[in-house]
Amino acid sequence: MTVSSHDVYVDPMDALTDLLRTVHTDGAILRRSVTAPPWSVAHDSAAPLTLYAVLRGRAWVVVPGEEPVLLAPGDTAVVRGPGPHHIADAPDTPPRVRVHDALHCTLTHDGSELPESATPRLGPRTYGPDPDAPVALVTGAHRVAGSVGRRLLDALPPLLTVPAGDSSATLLTLLTEELDRELPGQQTVLDRLLDLLLVRTLRAWFARPQARPPAWYAALGDPVAGAALKAMHGDPAHPWTVASLAARAGVSRAGLARRFTALVGEPPLSYLTHWRMTLATDLLREPGATVASVARQVGYTNAFAFSTAYKRTLGISPSRTATTPGPA
Structure with a gap:
C-alpha cells in the first residue's frame, strides 16, 4: 500500500496558532519595577510587542492616538511597537525617565544617562527605591519574527488590555516567583513563562466582543x-x-x-x-x-x-x- x-x-x-509561533522571547529584558507616585516612564521606540502586568497598585498606559487605559492588579496590557508610548501613575504625569532601547535610558529633564542610584536593584530582576512601594508591575518585551509575525502585528491594535478575570493569575504568580531566583536555566524559564503569558493574553483579547479580530x-x-x-x-x-x-x-x-x-x-x-x-x-x-x-x-x-x-x-x-x- x-x-x-x-x-x-x-x-x-x-x-492563530501559526501566527503565535512567531512570537519569541529569547533572553529578553524582563523586569519587575516597584515605585510610588508620581512616576512616568516614556518609551521612544518600543519592542514589536511590550507586555505590562500589574501586580499591585495602578498604572496608566498611554499610546498616542489611543484613549489612555488604567490597569488594576492582575490586568495585562500589550503595546504594539515600534511607536512611542508611556506608562505612569496618571495620564498627565510628565515622563521622568525616557527609554531609548533596552540598554539606554536617560533622565527627561536634562537628557543625562539614568544613574544606577535612580532605580536601585532590589533583587535579581527587581528595581525601585523600596520593595514595599505601593506600585509593582512586570514589564517584558517580545520580538516577532518575519512576515508571518507581521501578519500577527497587523491583526492587533496599538494597545490592547485584558482584565484580571480573563488573565492567568497562576502564570503571574509563577513569573513573579521566578523573578526572585537565580538558578541554572533561569532565563529560559522566564522566557517561556513570558511567552505563555503573552499568548494567554492575546487569546483572551481575541475572544472579547470589543476586540474586533480579523475576519480569519x-x-x-x-x-x-x-x-x-x-x-x-x-x-x-x-x-x-x-x-x-x-x-x-x-x-x-x-x-x-x-x-x-x-x-x-x-x-x-x-x-x-x-x-x-x-x-x-x-x-x-x-x-x-x-x-x-x-x-x-x-x-x-x-x-x-x-x-x-x-x-x-x-x-x-x-x-x-x-x-x-x-x-x-
Missing part, C-alpha cells in the same frame, strides 16, 4: 470555514482544491466557497495562496534557501510556477526577497 505524506497524521493547526480569526469558529482554515494551516504544501477542502468541511464546493468568502473576505484558494507566500517570504530569507527548495515547501512542483505566483501576489520576485532583510 502506498502512503502519501497527507495520510500521515498532522497535528491540528489553526491560523472569527472564521476559525465556523464549522465550514474553520475546517478549511485548519486544513490549510495544518498542511499548507498539500495540493488543496476547493473540492478537497469542501470534503474536509462536509459541504459542497459551492457551499464552501460561499461560506468561506463571506466570512474570510476572499475565496479559499486565494487565501491559501496568500498564506503560502507569507510562509515563503520567511523561508526565502533562511540561510541556504533556494527558490526551488522553498517552492517545494509551500506546495509548488517547480520554481517557475512558484516564482510566477509569488510575483503576482507580492509584486516582487522571490530571488529579490531572498536578498532583502526582513522585519526583525
Whole structure:
C-alpha cells in the first residue's frame, strides 16, 4: 500500500496558532519595577510587542492616538511597537525617565544617562527605591519574527488590555516567583513563562466582543470555514482544491466557497495562496534557501510556477526577497 505524506497524521493547526509561533522571547529584558507616585516612564521606540502586568497598585498606559487605559492588579496590557508610548501613575504625569532601547535610558529633564542610584536593584530582576512601594508591575518585551509575525502585528491594535478575570493569575504568580531566583536555566524559564503569558493574553483579547479580530480569526469558529482554515494551516504544501477542502468541511464546493468568502473576505484558494507566500517570504530569507527548495515547501512542483505566483501576489520576485532583510 502506498502512503502519501497527507495520510500521515498532522497535528491540528489553526491560523492563530501559526501566527503565535512567531512570537519569541529569547533572553529578553524582563523586569519587575516597584515605585510610588508620581512616576512616568516614556518609551521612544518600543519592542514589536511590550507586555505590562500589574501586580499591585495602578498604572496608566498611554499610546498616542489611543484613549489612555488604567490597569488594576492582575490586568495585562500589550503595546504594539515600534511607536512611542508611556506608562505612569496618571495620564498627565510628565515622563521622568525616557527609554531609548533596552540598554539606554536617560533622565527627561536634562537628557543625562539614568544613574544606577535612580532605580536601585532590589533583587535579581527587581528595581525601585523600596520593595514595599505601593506600585509593582512586570514589564517584558517580545520580538516577532518575519512576515508571518507581521501578519500577527497587523491583526492587533496599538494597545490592547485584558482584565484580571480573563488573565492567568497562576502564570503571574509563577513569573513573579521566578523573578526572585537565580538558578541554572533561569532565563529560559522566564522566557517561556513570558511567552505563555503573552499568548494567554492575546487569546483572551481575541475572544472579547470589543476586540474586533480579523475576519480569519472569527472564521476559525465556523464549522465550514474553520475546517478549511485548519486544513490549510495544518498542511499548507498539500495540493488543496476547493473540492478537497469542501470534503474536509462536509459541504459542497459551492457551499464552501460561499461560506468561506463571506466570512474570510476572499475565496479559499486565494487565501491559501496568500498564506503560502507569507510562509515563503520567511523561508526565502533562511540561510541556504533556494527558490526551488522553498517552492517545494509551500506546495509548488517547480520554481517557475512558484516564482510566477509569488510575483503576482507580492509584486516582487522571490530571488529579490531572498536578498532583502526582513522585519526583525
